[in-house]
Amino acid sequence: MSDEEDELRRMLAARADRVHSTLSGPAIRARAQARRPLRRYAPVLTAAAVLAVVVVSLVLLQRGGPQPVQLPPAAPVTTSPEVTSTAPPPVLTSPAPTTTTKHSQVSSTPMSTTAVTTSSR
Amino acid sequence: MDQSFDDFVHSHQQTLVRYATLLSGGQGEAEDLVQEVLIRVYPRWDTLDGSRYAYVRRAVTNEFLSWRRRWSTRHIRPTAEVPEGQVELGWSEPDERLALELGKLPRQQRAAVVLRYYEDLTDAEIASLMGVREASVRAHVSRGLAALRSVLGSSERVRGRGHE
Numbered sequence: 001m002s003d004e005e006d007e008l009r010r011m012l013a014a015r016a017d018r019v020h021s022t023l024s025g026p027a028i029r030a031r032a033q034a035r036r037p038l039r040r041y042a043p044v045l046t047a048a049a050v051l052a053v054v055v056v057s058l059v060l061l062q063r064g065g066p067q068p069v070q071l072p073p074a075a076p077v078t079t080s081p082e083v084t085s086t087a088p089p090p091v092l093t094s095p096a097p098t099t100t101t102k103h104s105q106v107s108s109t110p111m112s113t114t115a116v117t118t119s120s121r
Numbered sequence: 122m123d124q125s126f127d128d129f130v131h132s133h134q135q136t137l138v139r140y141a142t143l144l145s146g147g148q149g150e151a152e153d154l155v156q157e158v159l160i161r162v163y164p165r166w167d168t169l170d171g172s173r174y175a176y177v178r179r180a181v182t183n184e185f186l187s188w189r190r191r192w193s194t195r196h197i198r199p200t201a202e203v204p205e206g207q208v209e210l211g212w213s214e215p216d217e218r219l220a221l222e223l224g225k226l227p228r229q230q231r232a233a234v235v236l237r238y239y240e241d242l243t244d245a246e247i248a249s250l251m252g253v254r255e256a257s258v259r260a261h262v263s264r265g266l267a268a269l270r271s272v273l274g275s276s277e278r279v280r281g282r283g284h285e
Contacts, residue, residue, distance in 0.1 A: 004266065004270065004273050005238065005266070008234075008238045008266065008269060009238045009239070009241075011215065011216050011219050011272075011273075012143060012219070012235065012238055012239040013239065015143065015219060015220060016139035016140070016142065016143055016239065017139075018216075019135075019138055019139045019148050019151070020135070021135055021138035021139075021148070021151075021152055022152075023130060023134040023155060023156055023159075024127075024130065024131075025123075025126055025128075025129070025130035025131060026127060028126075028130060028156055028159045028160055028163065029123060029127075029163060031156070031160050032159075032160045032161075032163040032164060035160065039164075
């Protein structure tokens, strides 16, 4: 066990000795300086974003959702009593031709005038 | 502050990058790891107490173990996936095989093994550094050593062949 551990120590050291890095302090400082403004304001920006989300959520909750728009039906809905109810079909009491056409009115007027003229002679 | 920081980087960057190379498996990723940690440490450099090397080494270890780095380097670690049939490591490069086998270990095990056998830390020091219990450290080291046993055996064979 100890031999294995010593061997592992030796191999790890040999592996590490092959590495030669080239990091420099000034380069790292320059990168840190460039990143600093973003890092400084990041907490404030995050807090502001969270606050905005909370305020908008509260306002929307108080108002409720948008009112549903009631659109008129695209076609007349036929509620046929034959299908939905067991009651007998409605009886039509009024005469069907309740509206007179223009043709019938014109034809009746000359007849009355003709009758008046014959009676005056 | 700047002079102190530059002196520290000049004195310790080699040691830190070597340690990080054993953790990460490659020098490029190790330099990136150490540089990222130093960039983050620099703004509060003057407020650091105690051994700055120990602090930065702990930060490098934590960064290596962090979920963020694991996520960001998930797709740029092709070295561990090299098929063995095409790699001509041979018996003359046991440390290359060691690097390969180290790369296969889980990160916690790898960190524990490197801290134990490269940095020569005690179990208590490793536990404090990694934020785990000593029993966990012993388990990590034991399992890691067992996984590396084949490499260690091959190294012994190489040495034996060299003596003949």
